[in-house]
Each structure stands twice: as C-alpha cells, then as structure tokens.
Amino acid sequence: MTKQPAIDDNAIPAPDAVVDLGPLSGLTVYALRNAQIALNKDFQHIMAQHDIRPAQFSVLEVIKRNPGLRQTQVSFSVGMKTTNFVPLLDELERRGLAARRPIAGDRRARGLFLTQPGQDLLAQLEQLATEHEARFVARIGADGRAQLLSLLHRLTDPAFDPPHG
Amino acid sequence: MTKQPAIDDNAIPAPDAVVDLGPLSGLTVYALRNAQIALNKDFQHIMAQHDIRPAQFSVLEVIKRNPGLRQTQVSFSVGMKTTNFVPLLDELERRGLAARRPIAGDRRARGLFLTQPGQDLLAQLEQLATEHEARFVARIGADGRAQLLSLLHRLTDPAFDPPHG
C-alpha cells in the first residue's frame, strides 16, 4: 500500500441522476450478483490480510475437514477444474500450509493434508470469516440470515434443475 | 455447436463420497456465490441464443430506460469501468443495436440510444429473462422470491456499509 496517488483517471464518479434499471432490479440473478460482489469484496479484503484468496480458504477448509482426500475430490467439492486446482495447491504447498502425500494402493493419486502451520493459519482465517459473517448478519438479523441461507439452498438444489442444460 | 467430441479429459467427475464443507456451508458469501453461479449459468445460456452476454443485456436495458444517458453514467450504473465499457458498446454499435450520438452543449460526451433493431432484440431478451426468472421462482415460490429480493437488497444497502473499506 505504499503507492503514490499518481493521476488516477479511473475513480468511479458519482452519478448525477438516478438511473432507472428497469426489469434488472427484479431479476434474482442480478440481485444475487450485486450481493455476492459486495460480500465477496469484504471477504476478499479480510483474507488478503494473510495473503489468502477466497478459493484458497475454501480449499484449506475442505482439506481440514476431510484429511487425506484426493485432489480430484477436493477440487470438485469447491467447484474448480483440477487443471486450475494444481497451481493453487502448489502455492499452498510452497508456503508450507498444505501437503500432498502418496495414497496406499494407487500410485497415481495424492492425498491432501494440512500442515501444523496450515492448521494454525486456518484457525485465524475462520475467526476473521466469523467476524465478516457477523458484520453482514447485523443488517438482516439472525432470522433473516437463516431465511436467506434456506432460500439460497432451495434455489440451487440440483433436485430442481431447470429443463435445459 | 459443430464441435467434434474430441478427447475431453476435463469432464467433472461425480464425487465418490460426500465431502464435509465445514463452516463454508454456513457462510453467506459462499451460498451467494453458489446460487449466483447456478442462476448465471442458466441466464448466460439463454442470452447466448442471441449472442448476447449478461453485461450487454443490462447495458441495453439501461439505455432503453434512460435514452440519451452519457457513457460514464451508463457504465457506472451497471458497475463497469468506463475503460471496459468502450469495447462492449463498440460491439453493440457494430451490430447496429445501439448508437452513440453527440450531446448538445458538451462535445466531449456522447448520449446512448437504442436503434429499432436494438429495441426489437431487447423485447425478445426480456421475454427470455422473464422465463428464466419464472423457472427459478418455481423452486421457492412467489413469496420466497419476494423475501429473497428483500433480504438481498437489505444486505447490500450502502446505508449499512461495514466499517472498513
């Protein structure tokens, strides 16, 4: 953050007039996008204190909860292609937070584990995540949060997948 | 879609076991992300029928509702930097859907308008968007949708911005 102000043409200007968004404001997909961007911005910001991105946090969490899981399963569970998962895990391993170990009975696969430093860092990250969550729950209340999570899960339940796809 | 099957190593495999996501499943930011990805995938798919991306749809919608608005205001209202807005609008103009026109009294600025073909296409896109919305509303009901939109707007109301940032 030792960056000189420079010229900075690109600050977002405040709008002079209220803009009519039309049907956009009634589209769930747009409301979801806006909310996700807002919360993710905050979440990204607090994780960056420890040089961790949201995707790395979720990977650490899955490894913690499922030690020994193979890469394919971990990457699938966080919605990543294995091809993009490799460099992410490379960095976690390079930083000494996670480790790949051989799996007995299948020399192709690798089981994933957290190191002790990885577990220690994750404990701090979880604390930050809890505070982040509380900050936004304050806006809608505990009941609002419960309703919201329930609605979101129902919305994405694969049992109700839309026709095409 | 005339693409030969080829080898396709990268299909996502179904997981063998249920993976414990730990605190992730209770984090609103992750639930929002998953829901947004699911709905956006569907939305993107139906817009692609007319070779339109979600951002282009929202720009067309804002221009329709606010004809003559300058580029800076349109790009701000859809959350884009003006620098990224330029090529998006270039394409809409090249396809004859939108047009830049001079603004009386300020020769730097350009007012944005829909062409007749742009209006006609947007009418079709709106119909598709309505069907998309209905498809997902079917999962949570009209009441659920109203609750969801209300919760999402409260969550992102700038009047309740979190402390840092």
Next chain:
DNA sequence: TATTGTTATACTCTATAACTATA
C-alpha cells in the same frame, strides 16, 4: 485543472487440449 472518452496493458478466473504415469 478537471472531465469524457479512449487505447494499451496486466492480472485473475475459468476453460480446453493434450500429455505422463499409473490403473
């Protein structure tokens, strides 16, 4: 000096193709 629009550029995320070593 500041603003509108623009170009060039870089970085992150995501996606496809193709390889290796094992099974």
Next chain:
DNA sequence: TATAGTTATAGAGTATAACAATA
C-alpha cells in the same frame, strides 16, 4: 481403455496508467 494429476494456453472479466479533445 480409463483415471489422477499435470502442463500449456486461450478466453472472459476486471484493473491501472496514460493520452486527446473538450470543459
């Protein structure tokens, strides 16, 4: 022949710096 992991690469989306024309 199929699977686990990997490499290389391409495409979106988003970010900053810097410029010309105009205010």
